[in-house]
Amino acid sequence: xxxxLILAGYAGLMMFLQVTGKLDQxxxxxxxxxxxxxTVIALLLALFQLFTWVxxxxxxxxxxxxxxxxxxxxxxxxxxxxxxxxxxxxxxxxLLALPIVVGTLFPTVSLSTTIVEAKGFQFPLSKESVGDxxxxxxxxxxxxxxxxxxxxxxKQMTELMNKYGDQxxxxxxxxxxxxxxxxxxxxxSEFIGRKVHYEGFVFQTEAxxxxxxxxxxxxxxxxxxxxxxxxxxxxxxxxxxxxxxAVDGVIASEFYAPFKRNLPMVNATSxxxxxxxxxxxxxxxx
Numbered sequence: 454x455x456x457x458l459i460l461a462g463y464a465g466l467m468m469f470l471q472v473t474g475k476l477d478q479x480x481x482x483x484x485x486x487x488x489x490x491x492t493v494i495a496l497l498l499a500l501f502q503l504f505t506w507v508x509x510x511x512x513x514x515x516x517x518x519x520x521x522x523x524x525x526x527x528x529x530x531x532x533x534x535x536x537x538x539x540x541x542x543x544x545x546x547x548l549l550a551l552p553i554v555v556g557t558l559f560p561t562v563s564l565s566t567t568i569v570e571a572k573g574f575q576f577p578l579s580k581e582s583v584g585d586x587x588x589x590x591x592x593x594x595x596x597x598x599x600x601x602x603x604x605x606x607x608k609q610m611t612e613l614m615n616k617y618g619d620q621x622x623x624x625x626x627x628x629x630x631x632x633x634x635x636x637x638x639x640x641x642s643e644f645i646g647r648k649v650h651y652e653g654f655v656f657q658t659e660a661x662x663x664x665x666x667x668x669x670x671x672x673x674x675x676x677x678x679x680x681x682x683x684x685x686x687x688x689x690x691x692x693x694x695x696x697x698x699a700v701d702g703v704i705a706s707e708f709y710a711p712f713k714r715n716l717p718m719v720n721a722t723s724x725x726x727x728x729x730x731x732x733x734x735x736x737x738x739x
Contacts, residue, residue, distance in 0.1 A: 454506050460499035462553040467492040480673045591678030593716070594638035595631040595669055595737060599676075610639060618643065623704075625651035630735040631669050634680050637704065641717040644704045649719060652727060653681050655696045660711070663692065665700055665719075671737045680735075683709065683718040690724055699725040 653665040666681035702721035709716045
């Protein structure tokens with residue numbers, strides 16, 4: 454019965470996340486078919502567990518338990534392995550139920566500049582406060598080289614450069630946001646002088662340096678980050694953190710003292726306040 458409840462709970466949670474549109478805050482939307490597949494499998498397994506539980510004869514069930522107990526004692530005489538002890542089963546069930554508990558009791562939080570401030574704005578990578586070397590928050594540049602060998606990554610970058618290399622004016626959309634940003638940071642000299650249009654939210658540092666970002670997910674929320682460009686605003690322009698802008702300007706490169714390196718940036722010719730999009734995330738396509 455416990456297995457049925459866990460499987461049914463997982464299937465129900467996944468269906469809820471998909472129906473409410475909250476699933477795209479956890480995984481790349483291009484992988485939603487995997488979430489649908491796991492939901493269907495969990496539902497089928499839950500129905501199988503329910504069928505087995507309902508069909509099982511109480512007398513045979515008790516006899517089966519006695520047989521398992523005798524087998525367990527026999528196994529202990531030789532060696533102990535598997536999840537035979539009650540506390541082991543409890544721990545296993547708790548671990549399996551953990552995603553359901555987290556997904557149900559912990560609300561999803563809309564990301565804002567407070568997330569950037571809390572984690573510390575660093576470049577190119579920032580280790581998470583938990584100290585896990587596998588958990589890294591990316592800033593400015595979406596770096597997919599972590600998922601490829603050197604040759605395959607270079608091949609992918611070459612293909613993208615062939616796609617965007619001849620465009621004198623770049624329009625960065627939700628669909629190509631991360632791949633274009635990765636190119637700009639990998640090959641800044643190739644993009645200097647080109648016109649660009651993109652949208653995002655404002656983040657201003659304590660020194661009043663302005664960045665326009667989007668929150669992005671490469672594969673899942675574990676490799677999410679804040680990606681975008683530093684922006685030199687037009688004279689007399691006034692903006693505030695979390696304000697959404699459409700930026701038109703020209704790509705340049707400028708030394709950024711806090712990071713002690715040159716960064717690609719945008720000399721904005723115009724900025725237009727816009728309403729935040731319904732889905733504030735962007736996703737990497739592969």
